[in-house]
Each structure stands twice: as structure tokens, then as C-alpha cells.
Amino acid sequence: MAGTDEEGLDDLPPSAKLVFKVLEYNGSLTQKGIVEESMLSARTVRYALERLEEIGIVDEDVYFADARQNLYQLNETALAKDADADVEAACVECD
Numbered sequence: 001m002a003g004t005d006e007e008g009l010d011d012l013p014p015s016a017k018l019v020f021k022v023l024e025y026n027g028s029l030t031q032k033g034i035v036e037e038s039m040l041s042a043r044t045v046r047y048a049l050e051r052l053e054e055i056g057i058v059d060e061d062v063y064f065a066d067a068r069q070n071l072y073q074l075n076e077t078a079l080a081k082d083a084d085a086d087v088e089a090a091c092v093e094c095d
Contacts, residue, residue: 007055015040016048020057020074028073030063 009020022037023029029037034045049072052058056075063071 009055009057012051012055013048015044016051019045019048020052023058023072023074028061028071030066030069030071032069034072 009017012020018038018040019034022034026033026037031042031045031049034040034049035042038045040048049058049060053060058072059075061071061073063069
């Protein structure tokens with residue numbers, strides 16, 4: 001994205017936020033599992049996962065039960081950093 005220093009979860013489209021929440025609630029899922037849980041189209045879920053991966057919130061691993069699929073999970077390190085930034089921003093607003 002031109003003109004932005006660092007994109008965060010707040011800057012993403014609603015579909016990406018929904019996919020984030022589905023993964024947060026359900027844990028690791030395949031793309032098919034995310035489609036079923038979110039009721040979004042497969043194409044929309046692919047785009048949302050791509051956007052979440054770009055900002056480092058979602059990790060992609062091999063799904064060993066079926067190696068043709070990938071398993072998506074939230075990156076806990078990136079989430080902790082994002083939460084710390086939110087707390088820092090809230091503290092700045094209080095001053």
C-alpha cells in the first residue's frame with residue numbers, strides 16, 4: 001500500500017477481520033474450514049488470508065492429514081506486539 005508506513009489489523013477489510021476472528025475463536029483451520037465457519041466465499045477467504053499474511057498476523061503450515069491443504073493459525077508474536085501498540089496508543093491518548 002503506497003503512503004502507509006505499517007498496515008495493521010484495523011486497516012484491513014471486514015472480511016479479513018472476520019477471518020481473524022474465526023481463527024482467534026477456533027484455532028488452526030484449513031481454508032475450507034475457514035470458509036465453512038465464516039460463510040464467506042473461498043475467493044474472499046483466500047484474499048483475506050493473503051492480507052493477514054502480508055502483515056504477519058497469520059502463519060501458514062502444512063496440514064499433515066492432507067498435504068494438499070494448508071493449515072492457517074494466528075501468529076501469537078505479532079498479536080502480542082499489536083496488543084502492546086494498542087496499549088501504548090491508549091496511554092498516549094490519556095496523557
